[in-house]
Amino acid sequence: MLDSWRDIIIESPDFYIGYGGLLIGTVFGFIVFWTNFCTMGSISDFMNFGDFRRFRAWMLAGLVAILGVYGLQKAGVMNPADSMYLTVNFGWLGNVIGGILFGVGMVLSGGCVSRNLVRAGGGDLRSLLLLFVIGVFGYMTIGGILGPLRVSWFAIGTVNLADSGMQSQSVGAFLAHLTGMDEARAESVALWVIVALMAAFILYSKSFLKSPLLLASGIGIGLCVVAGWMLTGLAQDDFADVPVALASLTYVRPTGDMMDYLMRQTALGAPSFAVVTTFGALLGGFLGALVKRDLRLKTFANNSDTVRNIFGAAIMGIGGVLALGCTVGQAVTGVSTLALGSFITFACIVLGGMIAMKVMEWLA
Numbered sequence: 633m634l635d636s637w638r639d640i641i642i643e644s645p646d647f648y649i650g651y652g653g654l655l656i657g658t659v660f661g662f663i664v665f666w667t668n669f670c671t672m673g674s675i676s677d678f679m680n681f682g683d684f685r686r687f688r689a690w691m692l693a694g695l696v697a698i699l700g701v702y703g704l705q706k707a708g709v710m711n712p713a714d715s716m717y718l719t720v721n722f723g724w725l726g727n728v729i730g731g732i733l734f735g736v737g738m739v740l741s742g743g744c745v746s747r748n749l750v751r752a753g754g755g756d757l758r759s760l761l762l763l764f765v766i767g768v769f770g771y772m773t774i775g776g777i778l779g780p781l782r783v784s785w786f787a788i789g790t791v792n793l794a795d796s797g798m799q800s801q802s803v804g805a806f807l808a809h810l811t812g813m814d815e816a817r818a819e820s821v822a823l824w825v826i827v828a829l830m831a832a833f834i835l836y837s838k839s840f841l842k843s844p845l846l847l848a849s850g851i852g853i854g855l856c857v858v859a860g861w862m863l864t865g866l867a868q869d870d871f872a873d874v875p876v877a878l879a880s881l882t883y884v885r886p887t888g889d890m891m892d893y894l895m896r897q898t899a900l901g902a903p904s905f906a907v908v909t910t911f912g913a914l915l916g917g918f919l920g921a922l923v924k925r926d927l928r929l930k931t932f933a934n935n936s937d938t939v940r941n942i943f944g945a946a947i948m949g950i951g952g953v954l955a956l957g958c959t960v961g962q963a964v965t966g967v968s969t970l971a972l973g974s975f976i977t978f979a980c981i982v983l984g985g986m987i988a989m990k991v992m993e994w995l996a
Contacts (some may be wrong), residue, residue: 638866645867645876646902652863653905657912660856665750665920667849671959672738675985685840689850695830696854697968710865714878717971718800725789730955731977733947735984740944744959745883753917756930762945767888769949803970857881857965882961884952886910
């Protein structure tokens with residue numbers, strides 16, 4: 633059946649990537665709005681109230697994505713090694729610095745990129761402006777005025793793992809390299825140890841297991857990431873004039889890509905998976921606000937609120953590019969490939985968020 637689906641998608645990849653990606657992004661945005669899934673809020677909850685339930689929902693999304701990618705790989709739908717997360721160029725410094733910057737910016741601007749996307753869809757003019765700032769600073773860091781600085785960061789803090797005989801930056805590859813274990817066995821050991829640890833942390837909380845909305849948010853968002861991998865995996869065609877890149881949900885660079893597409897659609901042709909899933913998150917936020925009857929225009933409280941939010945968005949755009957992803961792009965999508973860089977970014981985003989919250993509390 634999967635081979636039949638692959639044949640159908642490869643025949644019209646632009647159509648299926650366009651509408652399939654739009655659907656996945658819309659479902660994602662609706663889930664985020666409806667369940668109040670918020671990674672910044674999850675950090676605030678456990679720091680201020682000792683409540684880890686929303687953090688466990690974030691972890692559950694990652695766990696579902698990991699198991700989903702494992703299933704897709706076994707079914708021959710996709711190979712995580714073909715994604716950008718498992719390259720032999722291990723940019724650990726970008727993961728660390730970018731992750732911390734993103735976490736700080738996320739707190740200053742009241743939410744991560746995906747959260748701002750669904751808020752903007754619900755009529756939040758603050759989030760609409762912040763998305764513009766994130767996109768501009770992201771592009772400035774990729775190839776604009778901040779590009780040379782980014783390149784120098786990567787040059788200093790990037791290790792070519794091929795020099796050590798490694799084929800990827802997966803946790804299993806590092807385990808095999810350090811222990812001399814067979815790589816296939818090491819990948820399996822790493823997978824099931826990580827799954828067991830994450831499952832134990834999630835299942836430890838009875839209050840979380842009794843929170844259907846939080847359970848639904850974690851499972852739903854994890855499945856959206858799996859759906860993205862499945863769609864782009866089935867669209868893989870080495871003989872295509874413009875091959876579809878293996879990818880799933882991420883929102884820092886795609887925010888800039890969406891702006892670029894709006895301005896240059898006639899030159900760019902069919903939208904990419906990243907662009908349509910970003911549009912979809914906006915649409916999902918709109919539908920979520922419509923269903924919850926929370927569709928209304930919102931703006932900044934005062935001048936200081938405006939400055940703080942814009943500064944945070946700028947830092948998020950820079951940090952997200954340095955770290956190659958965000959709270960979804962690295963902490964769920966990247967983690968699903970078991971890339972060590974993704975786990976480092978995840979930890980550093982949380983660390984950056986905690987630092988920013990403590991500093992703001994001290995300054996208050």
